[in-house]
Amino acid sequence: LSSAVLLGFAAASGRVVLCMDADLQHEPEAVPDVAASVLAGTADFAVGSRNMGGGGVGFEWSLLRRIISQGATLLAVPLSGSSDPMSGFFCLSRETLARGAGTGINARGFKIGLELMVRCDCRRVVDVPITFRERAAGESKLSMKQNVEYLLQLLDLYHFRFGALIFLLPLIAIAIAIAALGVAYVTIRLA
16 A cells, blocks of 8 residues: 555655545545645644544444554654554645655555654644544455554664664663662662
């Protein structure tokens, strides 16, 4: 899917490009709102967000689907500045897209919006409330393979954004926790 989006953006002739699901989970009526801040030049990237006031999901999701979505979102929020970095409904300018040239944009997978937010160094990200609708046609492509690919994509994006230091943080946290436990043990033994 990501490669198709990038090919479409390359073929487009406008100064602004927009991506949305063709299965009508994203309402076409929301296009002007999602595009407005990018067209006005006040945002690098606009996201149609389910996760803000005025947005939401317009049908009943299973508990498992909600857990997967919320967990995936929490993992990506530090990278994006968006309340819905998983959204496939987004808009950016060609100028912003050009900033990603040569950064190794991953054209595999489904989360091309997140990939572009990070690789194109989008600092001014605007969330626009949308209602995510039940699919009018087709079926979900979400699978365990896609979940694993998403986690690998996240590792790559965290490394890109924060460098090798990001991989040292868990080790530092563990060392601090061990030291704190050691201090607590010694304190208790001496008391």
